[in-house]
Amino acid sequence: MTMFWIAVAVMAVLAAFLVGWPWLGKRFNSTVDVQGLNVALTRQRLDEMRREVSEGLIEAKDLATAEQELKLALAVEQQGQHLSGSASGSQWVLIIGLVLAVIVSAVSYWKANEIQSLQDWQTANSQLAELGRRVVVEADPSVTVEELQRFALALRTKLNAEPNAPEGWLLLGRLYASLSRLDSAIEAYEKSLSLEPERGGTLLSLSQALVMVGSDESLQRAKQILTKLQLREPDNQSSLGLLAITASQLGDKPLAIKSWKALGAMLPADDPMQVSIQQRIDELSEGAGTRLLVQVSISDALQGQLPEQGYLIVFARSSDGSMKMPAAVIRQPLASLPVEIELSDTNAMLPNYNLSSLTQAQVVARISLDANVETAPGELQGEIQLNVENGTLMRAEILIDKELN
Incomplete structure (x- = not known):
């Protein structure tokens, strides 16, 4: 320089x-x-x-x-x-x-x-060993997002020079996933699997990223991977729970119930997860639990900006910002508005984080060109705050009235 x-x-x-x-x-x-x-x-x-x-x-x-x-x-x-x-x-x-x-x-x-980017790259390379120790070895909770980004940049540079390292690509994918860069995470997992196709941890991490993307295509792919992983590792509780969630998202109730029951049978009777698992089984079997009927409409000002093809995404999450992940989410091809959408505990992405676990919820309706929950400029959105009444059927209305920047 x-x-x-x-x-x-x-x-x-x-x-x-x-x-x-x-x-x-x-x-x-x-x-x-x-x-x-x-x-x-x-x-x-x-x-x-x-x-x-x-x-x-x-x-x-x-x-x-x-x-x-x-x-x-x-x-x-x-x-x-x-x-x-x-x-x-x-x-x-x-x-x-x-x-x-x-x-x-x-x-x-x-x-x-991009001299500033070059300087950032040089700084990241010089801190690779220190950041690796803090993130991987010590799992230091004080590590900031900026430090994770520098670690990912330095690790990506090292892998570019030494690409035949499946463990390195796996670590890079997990770093990208923690930074919500899901497309990059999936790419890194796939490179790891190209070097070591049967590694269970990589297959599970790839499935988690695909479930987080949440499109029908990614969920179907996650289901295929998890089904094969279960056949090979039937006692893998993590893959079994994720398979149950994936099946629930796809509306495959028989597979979801079967997976939840198999997971419950693996856990001790006094395990706290047993209550949540049983609740999931009851919801899938009877359709009971906390439910929210959301009527979604769009303002006249934005009516002309509706895409010819797109997705309507409706989700609920904690209004206090403690969890960015939706507690319940529905994605479906965009049709004429207004339309009524039902959210319930069966639409959860995690077994212990669902609509019933919330006391106050932020409910969002978004029109997107793809099925990804992550925001993008030009998407149309409306939202409300809602007090959740556990075990009841609630109703709400959302007007899509703003364009995201």
Whole structure:
């Protein structure tokens, strides 16, 4: 970086020297007072002409004409010298322009080559070992989002140089997932699996990311992965619980109930999770539990901005911001509005975090071009705050009335 600025300084000095050399050379050579010399020569010529008149060499009537012509020539010459002097003032304009050009060029180079990003990259690389120790070994809870981003950047750089490291790609995927960069996380998991296809932890992490994306396509893929993982590792409680959630999201109640029951049979009878599992089974079997009927409509001002193809996403989450993940979510292709959507505990993404677990909820209705819950500019949204009455059927109305930036 120091060499870059030295090079810029040298180039700027050289450019200034080359541009200014003609004017500097002209100043050095201008040792004679040209204007004074012209006046002296004119006076000398007038004296000679008066002497020639007195000697009879020229007539007196021609003297006046010659004097007028000489004075006119002197005036024209002096005017030319004045313009030349004025032109020398333009040197400062050229010099200022040169300085501005150098500044603009430096700023443009900075922006075009993302020097700040390069500095961040260098900082991240220098902190790779320290951040790895804090994040992986110590699981330091004081690690900030910025530090996770630097760790991910440095790890990605290292993997670019040493790509045949399945554990590294797995770690990178988990870092991206913690930063809500789900597409990047899925890509990293897939690279890890290309090197070690049967690694159970990677398959589970990939499935979690796919469930978080929440589209029908990603849920179906997660279901296939988890089903194969269960056949291979039938005692894997994490994959069984995630399979139950995935089946619930897809509306596959038989598979969801079967998975919840299998998970309950693995846990001790006094495990706190037993209550939540049984609640899920009852909801799937009878359709009971906390339910919310949401009537979704759109304002007249935004009616013309509805996409021809898109998704309507309706979800509820804790209004205190303690959990960004939805406690219940429904995604469906966009149809005519208004429309009524039912949210219930069966639409949860986690076994112990559902609509019934909330006391106050933020209920959001969003129109998106894809089925991803994450916000994107241009999406249309409306929301309300709601007190949740556990075990009851509630009703609410949401007007989609704003465009997200």
